[in-house]
Amino acid sequence: MNSEFLPFALPYLDDAEINEVIDSLKSGWITTGPKCKQFEEKFAAYVGSKHAVAVNSATAGLHLALDAAGLQRGEVALTVPLTFTATAEVVRYFDADVDLIDVKSPCGTLDPALFEKYLAEKCEVKDGICFRKSDSKRVRAVLPVHFAGLVSEMEAISRLAKQYNLVVIEDAAHSFPAEYKKQKVGTISHLTVFSFYATKTITTGEGGMITTDDDDMAERMRIMRLHGISKDAWKRYTAEGSWYYEVIEPGFKYNLTDIAAAMGLHQLDKALWMRDIRQKYAQKYSAAFAAIPELQIPCHGSAGNQHAWHLYTLRIRPEKLNVSRADFIERLKDSGIGTSVHFIPLHLHPYYRDRYDYKLGDFPVSEDLYEREISLPIYPKMSEADVERVISAVLEIVNKYRK
Numbered sequence: 494m495n496s497e498f499l500p501f502a503l504p505y506l507d508d509a510e511i512n513e514v515i516d517s518l519k520s521g522w523i524t525t526g527p528k529c530k531q532f533e534e535k536f537a538a539y540v541g542s543k544h545a546v547a548v549n550s551a552t553a554g555l556h557l558a559l560d561a562a563g564l565q566r567g568e569v570a571l572t573v574p575l576t577f578t579a580t581a582e583v584v585r586y587f588d589a590d591v592d593l594i595d596v597k598s599p600c601g602t603l604d605p606a607l608f609e610k611y612l613a614e615k616c617e618v619k620d621g622i623c624f625r626k627s628d629s630k631r632v633r634a635v636l637p638v639h640f641a642g643l644v645s646e647m648e649a650i651s652r653l654a655k656q657y658n659l660v661v662i663e664d665a666a667h668s669f670p671a672e673y674k675k676q677k678v679g680t681i682s683h684l685t686v687f688s689f690y691a692t693k694t695i696t697t698g699e700g701g702m703i704t705t706d707d708d709d710m711a712e713r714m715r716i717m718r719l720h721g722i723s724k725d726a727w728k729r730y731t732a733e734g735s736w737y738y739e740v741i742e743p744g745f746k747y748n749l750t751d752i753a754a755a756m757g758l759h760q761l762d763k764a765l766w767m768r769d770i771r772q773k774y775a776q777k778y779s780a781a782f783a784a785i786p787e788l789q790i791p792c793h794g795s796a797g798n799q800h801a802w803h804l805y806t807l808r809i810r811p812e813k814l815n816v817s818r819a820d821f822i823e824r825l826k827d828s829g830i831g832t833s834v835h836f837i838p839l840h841l842h843p844y845y846r847d848r849y850d851y852k853l854g855d856f857p858v859s860e861d862l863y864e865r866e867i868s869l870p871i872y873p874k875m876s877e878a879d880v881e882r883v884i885s886a887v888l889e890i891v892n893k894y895r896k
């Protein structure tokens with residue numbers, strides 16, 4: 494029964510990416526150069542944003558976005574527990590606090606009602622700005638995470654953010670390409686950060702992109718991604734291409750290479766085609782699982798709210814099964830199927846737990862969604878037969894362990 498092992502994730506790279514990378518290697522432009530610029534322009538045109546700033550990871554992008562948002566030491570930024578540590582760790586880079594707000598069931602994105610409750614209860618508002626009542630720290634930004642590729646409830650989130658003068662930075666690591674109320678992700682908020690990590694919906698190996706319509710923020714991020722060097726000064730005072738430059742901040746080394754951008758250019762061409770395949774597979778999974786009482790299918794998008802389908806987050810109903818989530822995963826592995834779990838909520842990790850005195854039960858919705866979750870393979874390198882194989886394996890386990 495065990496044919497080849499089906500990995501949880503694989504990139505889709507073909508001759509287009511391979512030849513473009515070879516072209517970069519032959520050209521001598523192996524770090525940031527013309528292909529990076531071309532990738533930024535193509536990405537900005539794709540989502541319809543004024544600026545796209547390429548970086549070497551989404552983590553770097555989130556860091557630069559918070560810097561552009563003006564986050565200072567001793568301030569506060571808000572996000573959800575049901576995310577990867579990158580979303581929160583970047584806040585800690587500033588020695589700022591990260592406050593968590595639970596997600597909503599069943600979709601797993603920031604709960605606008607809890608966001609509103611946090612702001613109403615925790616803020617002392619002065620001049621329209623939220624200061625945390627307990628210690629007068631300014632709450633500067635909110636980072637909604639588009640879990641699995643489904644866009645957060647941005648209408649309510651944007652309204653509340655505006656009311657309390659919060660900068661909105663969307664963690665769109667899962668959601669390219671995606672839409673919210675027919676608007677492309679990347680154009681909705683002040684800043685949006687995408688990931689091109691190897692397992693994400695499009696990949697450059699390692700890489701990321703920040704989109705914004707704000708000229709000053711874009712300029713700041715371009716300077717900070719490369720050592721705080723101002724090219725403006727360079728252009729203003731000297732002939733372009735000369736040796737002169739000015740360092741105006743202690744910046745970072747976050748630039749994307751042309752080798753990576755070479756992949757990105759062709760991944761962009763494939764982005765919609767790849768998403769259509771993932772969507773078709775998600776629909777197949779859900780058609781097979783929707784009527785099974787022991788299983789819960791994930792949220793799908795709706796008209797105008799286009800899911801990117803980075804993840805297919807199946808959930809089990811443990812009270813109806815004689816098998817734990819961990820054993821369910823082991824049985825799938827025995828059948829040659831790779832899976833993953835998204836995410837161990839941040840407050841259960843030793844660092845955040847100890848730093849902020851969190852305990853089990855603090856964010857019950859994130860905990861519940863996490864405890865029952867199994868991410869199934871969903872990527873265009875899989876065949877329809879692979880999808881059928883996953884479905885059969887899941888149903889076989891359910892049938893065997895049904896209470």
Ligand SMILES: *Cc1c(COP(=O)(O)O)cnc(C)c1O
Nearest residue numbers: 550551552577579666688689690
């Ligand atoms: C992958 C991921 C990131 C980080 O992306 P990198 O490009 O690996 O830095 C951030 N947030 C979420 C939700 C992610 O899944």
